[in-house]
Each structure stands twice: as C-alpha cells, then as structure tokens.
Amino acid sequence: MEQRGLGGFFDSYLSTKPLFRNKAVLQSAHTPETIFHRDREINAIAGIMAPSLRGDKPSNLFVYGKAGSGKTLTVKHVARELKKQAVGRGIPVSILYLNCKLKKIADTEYRLIAQLAREFGKAIPPTGLPTEEVYKVFHSAVDSAGGVIVLLLDEIDELVKKAGDEILYNLTRINDELQSAKVSIIGISNDLVFLDALDPRVKSSLSEEEIIFPPYNAIQLQDILSHRAKEAFGEGVLEAGVLEKCAAYAAREHGDARRCLELLRVAGEIAERNNFDKVMIKHIDTADEKIERDRLMAILTSQPRQSQATLYAVVSISMKKQGMVFTGDVYELYKSVCGRISMRPLTQRRVSDILAELDMLGIISVKVISKGRYGRTREIALSVPAPSLPRMKRILEEALSL
C-alpha cells in the first residue's frame, strides 16, 4: 500500500552517510586485538598457565570479577596465546572453553561432561546414558588426547547453583585416574561468595590460585570506549562528551564495559535511525532507556506462563493500592488469575519460589520481613518505574491472553 513511501524511505536511508564504519566492534561477540587496563591480570594468568608449556599441570585457578570486567575476554586471550605458543613448539596443550550458563548445553553434570567429551570428538546423546558412562567416555578421550588440558569453565557459579559441587569434585580429582593427561581447571565467576558455599575439599583444590578483576573505573572505560569508537564510527561522528557520558553511565553500574559498549552502539543506532549526522549526548539517555525497556520486554515475554501470571498479580496489586505488597495477597490474586485463564494454580510454595526468581531477574525486589504477630512474609516492590507499569500490565495481559 505504501510502496512509494517505503521506496523513498529506503532511498533516503541509503543516501545518508552511515554513522557506523564497523558496528561489529561494539558488539559483545567481538574480541579486540589488545586488551586495555588488564596487564596485571594478563601477566598473572599467563604466569599460572605457563607450566603447561613444559608439560606440567598448571595450578587450578579461580577468576572472579563483576559482570563486564573483562574476565572472560582476558582468560580467553591468554589461553589463545598459550595455545599458539604450544602449537609452535609442538607441545600437546588443549584448551576447552565452556560457558556453564548456556541452557541445555552445560548446565548439569551430565551435560557438562557430555559436552566436554564432544569437544574431543566423541558422540554423546543428549540424554539416556548413565552419567557414569559419560564420565568413562570422557576419561578415555582425555587420556588418549594426552598432554595438558585446560578447562575454562565460565560462569561456574551457575553450574554449582544448579547442579551442586559434586561435578567440580569429580573434575578436580580426575587427574588421579589419568595416565597420560593432566587436567587443570580455570573457573570464572561473577560471584565471589559462591566459593564459600563449596565443599572445602573442592574449594581448596579449585582455588589453588585466585585472581580478582576489579571493576573498570570511568577513566579506564573511557579509554576502552574511545579505542573501540575509533574503529566503529566514522570521523567526527561523535559529539564531544558522548564518550565521557557513556563511561560515566557504565561506571555507575559497577564499571560494566559490556554495557558501556552496548550503550554507545544503541545510541549510534538511534542517531542513525533518526537521520542525525552525529551521535549526541541526548541519544545516550534515549539509548539507556531503550536498553532497559528492551531488557524488561525480553524478560517478560520469555518467562513461563506461571511466572507471568504471578508477575501480573504483583503488578495489578501494586497499581491498585499504595504501600507494600505481600506474598499472601499476590497468591490470592494469582489464583483468581489462574481461574480466569483456566490454568491449574501452583501451590504457594512454588509461587514463593517464583517470586524469589523474579527478584533474581531484577524485575521485583523482595525483602523478607516479619510483621510480628501477623506473621512473616515477603515485602514485594516492583523495581520498574511507576510510569511504565500500565505498559507492563498490558504486555502481560497480552502474553496471558487475559
């Protein structure tokens, strides 16, 4: 219907000078050539991993740092260099990287070991085999590969949270049973406290060495950002102060470099879409809002229906009445919502857990309080600004087809 208009749109889109020269360098999948402000960490990790070049087993290492502090990047970088050296000298070193957070890939004991075995070219079915069997396959694969094997387990805290620390115990002990290979583990985690929850045996062997990544400060972020921006954008596209503002925003959020880059990328996209020839400071504010909005939207729509119904109950109540929302109120409303959409309601026990999960996702914030004689409950508050509540409610209604 609007063909001429659309054609014109594409025309004008193509005729405007693109702001981006290479957008990929701002995307999180991008691996930069050089890593800034992490020299100390790089050297430390390299020092720990170096013995593998002599065929010795490097100490197990535990790497900790907040999100976006460059842990994964740095560790992978060192691993890559190590591998290069090893190949150059004909030393058998294999490095396996595995993100334990990836659903359906490495988030349980079975899947983790199966995935590791697959890395050695073994075919393991996604389910159906006894876990012990998979261990055996993995053992023999590792042993026949020989040499030093470094396992990089990213987001290892997620794994332990979901599957317990037995896996780590088994993995750290695996060397006792191997003839020709040596396995060492590098665990990467956002969560330092998680170490304390581990079985002491596992804890001591996993963290023979520990490296902590401090968050980037605003100046360092700005430095990183400016290097990437130079590649990403054309000459003179960024208004003065844009980088500073981006860095400041991200520094506020515990120095998350990933977020910082995303912010700049989205700001660029917004500017481009609105036919600006510069990325301006105001675009950053818009970008910040947009990122937050998209994140929320993604979380809302990807939740299972039960969580959506629960959240819907929370939103409705907090829109209707002032003050705090409690578990009991939510559960009552939740049950009636279930009735309306003919869904079998879950028990309160489960809903209680769902509320805790929503808290983890950062949509609501809960606090367990005691109201004395009137019992103990969760005090629930939405961590979404009040103006966006109606929108949120609409989205949920739609998702639940209310």
Place this chain on the structure above:
DNA sequence: GTCAATTCACATGAAAGAGACCACGGTCTAGTG
C-alpha cells in the same frame, strides 16, 4: 512497666513424584531374494 512465651503467616529445605525426552536391546513384522 518488664520480660518471657506464644503465635502468626509465611520462608526455607529436603525429598520425592510426574511426565517429557532419549538410548539400547529384544521381539515382531513385512518385504526381499
């Protein structure tokens, strides 16, 4: 007025069940030579 006991309304933990998915081996069946 003070202080310990009580009480509420859930939180929190542990264990176990249901149902989906899958591999493997044995049995049956139909098609082929």
Place this chain on the structure above:
DNA sequence: CTAGACCGTGGTCTCTTTCATGTGAATTGACGA
C-alpha cells in the same frame, strides 16, 4: 534373511508437590514494683 517398526527398561532433566522445619517481632499474660 534382513531392515525397520515397536515395545519395555532404565537413564536424565525439569517442574512441582508434599512434608517438615525454621523464623522474627507483635502480642499476650504473668509477674513484680
């Protein structure tokens, strides 16, 4: 005779339920001043 279909068994995994135990301060009620 053989390939493929079709069980039954035994395994993992996720989401729940069930049962049991924990918890922190407002309230209560006994007690002493």
